[in-house]
Amino acid sequence: MEIAQMKTINDRAAWLKGGTTVCSNLPIEPPKKAWRLVLLGAPGVGKGTQAELLSEQLGACHLSTGDVFRAAKCLGDDERSPAIEKALEYMRRGDLVPDRTVLDMVTERVRCLRCCGGFLLDGFPRTVAQAESLERLLEWEQIPLMAVLDYELPLEEIIDRIGGRRTCPACKAVYHVKALPPRAAGVCDKCGGKLIQREDDRPESVRVRMEAYEKSTRPLIEYYERRGLLVSIAAEAIPQETLRRTLTMLNDVVANRASGK
Ligand code: AMP
Numbered sequence: 001m002e003i004a005q006m007k008t009i010n011d012r013a014a015w016l017k018g019g020t021t022v023c024s025n026l027p028i029e030p031p032k033k034a035w036r037l038v039l040l041g042a043p044g045v046g047k048g049t050q051a052e053l054l055s056e057q058l059g060a061c062h063l064s065t066g067d068v069f070r071a072a073k074c075l076g077d078d079e080r081s082p083a084i085e086k087a088l089e090y091m092r093r094g095d096l097v098p099d100r101t102v103l104d105m106v107t108e109r110v111r112c113l114r115c116c117g118g119f120l121l122d123g124f125p126r127t128v129a130q131a132e133s134l135e136r137l138l139e140w141e142q143i144p145l146m147a148v149l150d151y152e153l154p155l156e157e158i159i160d161r162i163g164g165r166r167t168c169p170a171c172k173a174v175y176h177v178k179a180l181p182p183r184a185a186g187v188c189d190k191c192g193g194k195l196i197q198r199e200d201d202r203p204e205s206v207r208v209r210m211e212a213y214e215k216s217t218r219p220l221i222e223y224y225e226r227r228g229l230l231v232s233i234a235a236e237a238i239p240q241e242t243l244r245r246t247l248t249m250l251n252d253v254v255a256n257r258a259s260g261k
Helices: 013-017 047-058 065-073 082-093 099-108 110-114 128-141 155-164 203-217 219-226 239-258
Strands: 035-041 061-064 118-122 147-152 165-167 174-176 230-234
Touching: 013 065, 013 110, 035 047, 035 219, 047 061, 047 118, 047 147, 047 174, 047 239, 061 065, 061 110, 065 082, 065 099, 082 099, 082 203, 099 110, 099 128, 110 128, 128 219, 147 219, 147 239, 155 165, 155 203, 203 219, 219 230, 230 239
Parallel strands: 035 118, 035 147, 061 118, 147 230
Antiparallel strands: 165 174
């Protein structure tokens, strides 16, 4: 089965803003195949970039919990709930936000999981408790998860990638000073915004994030392996090559399921 190139970019308004916000460019008719995937991997492996590229290819929406917190950072002081205020403190330090806060946030956005275009969950789940809650939520909604993509990269490469990563606070585009530089240094190709280094990409926060990954998120690899959902992908290549590998693996998953393997 060939994966069609859809080039649909959703503005993710319902996910980023929550509440009753509606996305401005919902799919007019459901795609033939709605992809429902989780992306796993340590900070800096390039999950976010792959989620963006996959979203363009598959038409499924890129749902990043980190992006929801970063969007909340831009709200006025009086618009932030005490729970979000607290979550942002954890995030600045590089610590994981407590499960309850994350789960409430995802549950409030459950209609994004129901979206007929499918979803690519990035940065959620991040703990076994979150994975169990997601499993219950999807079972209740009768939405089967198709696969969990686990991106793997050696630690030195991760540190290099995070150190050079720059993001656009306006449109969330991600660059790397060496591997994926913008056309003009420090300026976003897509919207002209001024690129920044994320607060939690600074060395002191990166150490805390890597520890949190090893302790809380790595156990999810075994969790999803036991459920027959895990697809491991080496992520050392350039983003387009990693995307190509991912699409090949997804084609295999679909073909194997169809043949009952
Ligand atoms: P990310 O962009 O996925 O690296 O997330 C940035 C930060 O947001 C993390 O370092 C955490 O502080 C917080 N965060 C995002 N998603 C989660 C989650 N599922 N569980 C706990 N904390 C999260």
